[in-house]
Amino acid sequence: MTGVLIGQGSFGGDGRQPQVTLRMHVRHESLFHWLVERFPRSRLYGPYHHGDRSYYQWMARGRMLVEDLLPVLEESVNAALDAPSAERLTAMTERYADYITRVRSRPV
16 A cells, blocks of 8 residues: 555645545556545545546545554655655655644544
């Protein structure tokens, strides 16, 4: 899972909360359903059909991202594994540090 997000995922946000997005061809549908099973609070959109492209889009954002996915990414994504991805993850966590801190400090 980490490898797919490193290679194909986008680490960013909407200006208010962080998000990780994965967009891939519909032939990877089973992978997307596996991600939703693994992270049930994530969202799967599609299939979309634009011109000659058909794809799904999986998103992890906000509280779900911070509580469910971010710990996995923080444990596995590092510069030794893939420096550019580690930089993208660090940039996202720094940009949304206040949001991440607020979510992590809330009682469960």
